[in-house]
Amino acid sequence: MGVSVQCSPVGPLAGGRDPYRPPSSQSGGVSLGSMQRQVNLHVDLVKKGTYGRRVVRPMNPRYITIHSTQNYTAGADKHSEALKNGALRSPKTRYGNRIGFLIWHFTVEDGKAIQHLPTSEQGEHADFAGPGNRLSIGIEMCENRGNNLATTVERTAKLTAVLMKQKGIPLNNVVPHYHWPRRGKTPPNKNCPHFLLDHGRPGAKWRKFLGRVDYYYRQITP
Ligand SMILES: [Zn+2]
Numbered sequence: 358m359g360v361s362v363q364c365s366p367v368g369p370l371a372g373g374r375d376p377y378r379p380p381s382s383q384s385g386g387v388s389l390g391s392m393q394r395q396v397n398l399h400v401d402l403v404k405k406g407t408y409g410r411r412v413v414r415p416m417n418p419r420y421i422t423i424h425s426t427q428n429y430t431a432g433a434d435k436h437s438e439a440l441k442n443g444a445l446r447s448p449k450t451r452y453g454n455r456i457g458f459l460i461w462h463f464t465v466e467d468g469k470a471i472q473h474l475p476t477s478e479q480g481e482h483a484d485f486a487g488p489g490n491r492l493s494i495g496i497e498m499c500e501n502r503g504n505n506l507a508t509t510v511e512r513t514a515k516l517t518a519v520l521m522k523q524k525g526i527p528l529n530n531v532v533p534h535y536h537w538p539r540r541g542k543t544p545p546n547k548n549c550p551h552f553l554l555d556h557g558r559p560g561a562k563w564r565k566f567l568g569r570v571d572y573y574y575r576q577i578t579p
Pocket residue numbers: 423424425482534547549550
Protein backbone atom coordinates (compact mmCIF):
# COMPACT_ATOMS: atom_id res chain seq x y z
CA MET A 358 0.00 0.00 0.00
CA GLY A 359 1.77 3.08 -1.18
CA VAL A 360 1.63 6.09 1.01
CA SER A 361 2.60 9.07 -0.99
CA VAL A 362 4.55 11.62 0.93
CA GLN A 363 3.90 15.07 -0.20
CA CYS A 364 4.40 18.53 1.06
CA SER A 365 1.49 20.48 2.31
CA PRO A 366 -0.32 21.98 -0.62
CA VAL A 367 1.17 25.24 -1.69
CA GLY A 368 0.79 27.47 -4.66
CA PRO A 369 -2.29 28.83 -6.32
CA LEU A 370 -3.19 25.52 -7.99
CA ALA A 371 -3.11 23.49 -4.80
CA GLY A 372 -5.16 25.39 -2.30
CA GLY A 373 -6.79 28.07 -4.38
CA ARG A 374 -4.77 30.78 -2.73
CA ASP A 375 -1.07 31.42 -3.04
CA PRO A 376 0.20 31.43 0.55
CA TYR A 377 3.12 33.62 -0.41
CA ARG A 378 0.82 36.35 -1.56
CA PRO A 379 -0.33 38.65 1.22
CA PRO A 380 -4.06 38.29 1.81
CA SER A 381 -6.14 40.71 -0.20
CA SER A 382 -3.31 42.34 -2.12
CA GLN A 383 -4.12 44.64 -5.02
CA SER A 384 -6.96 43.29 -7.13
CA GLY A 385 -7.72 40.96 -4.19
CA GLY A 386 -11.11 39.44 -4.65
CA VAL A 387 -13.60 40.55 -2.06
CA SER A 388 -17.12 41.02 -3.31
CA LEU A 389 -18.92 44.26 -2.60
CA GLY A 390 -21.39 42.30 -0.46
CA SER A 391 -18.59 40.76 1.57
CA MET A 392 -16.98 44.15 2.18
CA GLN A 393 -20.40 45.52 3.18
CA ARG A 394 -20.78 42.71 5.71
CA GLN A 395 -17.37 43.58 7.15
CA VAL A 396 -18.63 47.11 7.78
CA ASN A 397 -21.45 45.66 9.95
CA LEU A 398 -23.93 48.34 9.00
CA HIS A 399 -27.14 48.81 10.96
CA VAL A 400 -29.82 50.91 9.30
CA ASP A 401 -31.69 53.05 11.83
CA LEU A 402 -33.01 56.00 9.86
CA VAL A 403 -34.37 59.19 11.35
CA LYS A 404 -38.08 59.06 10.64
CA LYS A 405 -39.02 60.80 7.41
CA GLY A 406 -40.72 64.13 8.10
CA THR A 407 -39.06 64.63 11.51
CA TYR A 408 -36.12 66.77 12.73
CA GLY A 409 -33.20 66.44 10.33
CA ARG A 410 -35.52 64.85 7.75
CA ARG A 411 -38.35 67.32 8.23
CA VAL A 412 -37.62 68.47 4.71
CA VAL A 413 -36.44 65.79 2.32
CA ARG A 414 -33.83 67.27 0.01
CA PRO A 415 -32.76 64.92 -2.79
CA MET A 416 -29.04 64.51 -3.41
CA ASN A 417 -26.84 62.87 -6.01
CA PRO A 418 -23.69 62.45 -3.90
CA ARG A 419 -20.35 63.35 -5.48
CA TYR A 420 -18.20 63.54 -2.35
CA ILE A 421 -17.73 61.71 0.93
CA THR A 422 -16.99 63.93 3.94
CA ILE A 423 -15.23 62.43 6.97
CA HIS A 424 -15.83 63.87 10.46
CA SER A 425 -15.19 62.91 14.06
CA THR A 426 -17.78 63.50 16.75
CA GLN A 427 -15.51 65.24 19.31
CA ASN A 428 -17.84 63.65 21.82
CA TYR A 429 -15.91 61.67 24.41
CA THR A 430 -18.90 60.02 26.09
CA ALA A 431 -21.38 59.06 23.35
CA GLY A 432 -20.97 56.17 20.93
CA ALA A 433 -22.89 55.38 17.74
CA ASP A 434 -26.12 54.28 19.48
CA LYS A 435 -26.36 57.50 21.49
CA HIS A 436 -25.77 59.59 18.37
CA SER A 437 -28.46 57.65 16.57
CA GLU A 438 -30.91 58.28 19.43
CA ALA A 439 -30.02 61.96 19.53
CA LEU A 440 -30.65 62.36 15.81
CA LYS A 441 -33.99 60.55 16.08
CA ASN A 442 -35.05 62.65 19.09
CA GLY A 443 -34.10 66.00 17.58
CA ALA A 444 -31.52 66.59 20.30
CA LEU A 445 -28.84 67.91 17.92
CA ARG A 446 -29.70 71.39 16.73
CA SER A 447 -27.57 73.05 14.07
CA PRO A 448 -26.12 76.44 15.03
CA LYS A 449 -28.17 79.45 14.10
CA THR A 450 -26.59 81.23 11.18
CA ARG A 451 -27.47 83.67 8.46
CA TYR A 452 -25.75 81.41 5.98
CA GLY A 453 -28.29 78.82 5.20
CA ASN A 454 -29.37 76.89 8.28
CA ARG A 455 -32.33 75.47 6.48
CA ILE A 456 -33.69 72.83 8.77
CA GLY A 457 -32.38 73.68 12.24
CA PHE A 458 -31.18 70.17 13.07
CA LEU A 459 -27.94 68.40 12.45
CA ILE A 460 -28.15 65.26 10.36
CA TRP A 461 -25.56 63.09 8.63
CA HIS A 462 -25.57 59.73 6.93
CA PHE A 463 -23.40 57.32 8.96
CA THR A 464 -21.83 57.04 12.40
CA VAL A 465 -18.99 54.54 12.79
CA GLU A 466 -17.56 53.03 15.98
CA ASP A 467 -15.18 50.12 16.53
CA GLY A 468 -17.75 47.32 16.25
CA LYS A 469 -20.35 48.64 13.80
CA ALA A 470 -21.72 51.49 11.71
CA ILE A 471 -25.21 53.00 11.87
CA GLN A 472 -26.98 54.70 8.97
CA HIS A 473 -29.27 57.61 9.86
CA LEU A 474 -30.14 59.09 6.47
CA PRO A 475 -30.46 57.66 2.94
CA THR A 476 -27.49 58.59 0.74
CA SER A 477 -29.99 60.04 -1.72
CA GLU A 478 -30.83 62.85 0.73
CA GLN A 479 -28.79 65.90 1.75
CA GLY A 480 -27.51 66.18 5.27
CA GLU A 481 -26.63 69.10 7.55
CA HIS A 482 -23.10 68.37 8.79
CA ALA A 483 -20.52 70.39 6.89
CA ASP A 484 -21.00 73.93 5.62
CA PHE A 485 -24.60 75.23 5.95
CA ALA A 486 -25.87 75.84 2.39
CA GLY A 487 -22.50 74.98 0.83
CA PRO A 488 -21.51 72.12 -1.47
CA GLY A 489 -20.34 69.98 1.45
CA ASN A 490 -23.94 69.56 2.53
CA ARG A 491 -25.48 69.69 -0.93
CA LEU A 492 -23.20 67.12 -2.53
CA SER A 493 -21.60 64.90 0.09
CA ILE A 494 -22.29 61.84 2.18
CA GLY A 495 -21.37 62.64 5.80
CA ILE A 496 -19.61 60.04 7.97
CA GLU A 497 -18.93 60.66 11.67
CA MET A 498 -16.32 58.62 13.53
CA CYS A 499 -16.87 58.03 17.25
CA GLU A 500 -14.12 58.87 19.70
CA ASN A 501 -15.79 58.12 23.02
CA ARG A 502 -13.68 56.58 25.76
CA GLY A 503 -13.53 52.81 25.48
CA ASN A 504 -14.05 52.89 21.73
CA ASN A 505 -11.02 51.64 19.79
CA LEU A 506 -10.08 54.50 17.50
CA ALA A 507 -7.80 52.53 15.16
CA THR A 508 -10.54 49.94 14.55
CA THR A 509 -13.05 52.74 14.01
CA VAL A 510 -10.81 54.33 11.37
CA GLU A 511 -10.41 50.99 9.55
CA ARG A 512 -14.16 50.40 9.57
CA THR A 513 -14.67 53.93 8.26
CA ALA A 514 -12.18 53.27 5.46
CA LYS A 515 -14.13 50.13 4.48
CA LEU A 516 -17.46 51.95 4.52
CA THR A 517 -15.96 54.75 2.42
CA ALA A 518 -14.64 52.21 -0.12
CA VAL A 519 -18.08 50.57 -0.36
CA LEU A 520 -19.78 53.94 -0.92
CA MET A 521 -17.21 54.93 -3.55
CA LYS A 522 -17.96 51.72 -5.41
CA GLN A 523 -21.74 52.06 -5.09
CA LYS A 524 -21.89 55.74 -6.05
CA GLY A 525 -18.97 56.00 -8.47
CA ILE A 526 -17.15 58.50 -6.27
CA PRO A 527 -13.39 58.87 -6.91
CA LEU A 528 -10.78 58.88 -4.12
CA ASN A 529 -10.06 62.56 -4.87
CA ASN A 530 -13.57 63.33 -3.68
CA VAL A 531 -13.09 61.73 -0.28
CA VAL A 532 -12.42 64.78 1.89
CA PRO A 533 -12.14 65.79 5.53
CA HIS A 534 -14.72 68.20 6.94
CA TYR A 535 -11.81 70.68 6.85
CA HIS A 536 -12.19 70.78 3.04
CA TRP A 537 -15.46 72.75 3.21
CA PRO A 538 -15.15 76.37 4.40
CA ARG A 539 -18.03 77.44 6.62
CA ARG A 540 -19.25 80.91 5.72
CA GLY A 541 -19.36 83.27 8.67
CA LYS A 542 -17.21 81.04 10.92
CA THR A 543 -13.73 81.75 12.27
CA PRO A 544 -11.73 79.87 11.24
CA PRO A 545 -13.80 78.91 8.20
CA ASN A 546 -12.11 75.51 7.86
CA LYS A 547 -12.84 73.28 10.84
CA ASN A 548 -10.16 71.08 12.42
CA CYS A 549 -12.23 67.95 11.72
CA PRO A 550 -11.61 65.05 11.93
CA HIS A 551 -8.94 66.42 14.27
CA PHE A 552 -7.11 63.13 14.85
CA LEU A 553 -6.58 62.59 11.11
CA LEU A 554 -5.22 66.11 10.51
CA ASP A 555 -1.75 67.48 11.20
CA HIS A 556 -1.75 70.86 12.95
CA GLY A 557 -5.37 71.26 11.89
CA ARG A 558 -4.75 70.58 8.21
CA PRO A 559 -4.69 67.55 5.91
CA GLY A 560 -1.15 66.10 5.90
CA ALA A 561 0.54 62.76 6.42
CA LYS A 562 -2.21 61.32 8.64
CA TRP A 563 -4.91 62.18 6.14
CA ARG A 564 -2.86 60.71 3.27
CA LYS A 565 -2.45 57.52 5.30
CA PHE A 566 -6.21 57.32 5.79
CA LEU A 567 -6.79 57.78 2.05
CA GLY A 568 -4.28 54.97 1.51
CA ARG A 569 -6.42 52.67 3.66
CA VAL A 570 -9.56 53.65 1.72
CA ASP A 571 -7.78 52.98 -1.55
CA TYR A 572 -6.52 49.63 -0.23
CA TYR A 573 -10.05 48.46 0.55
CA TYR A 574 -11.47 49.93 -2.65
CA ARG A 575 -8.96 47.94 -4.72
CA GLN A 576 -9.91 44.75 -2.89
CA ILE A 577 -13.49 44.95 -4.10
CA THR A 578 -14.00 42.89 -7.22
CA PRO A 579 -15.63 44.71 -10.15
ZN1 LIG B 1 -16.93 67.70 11.18
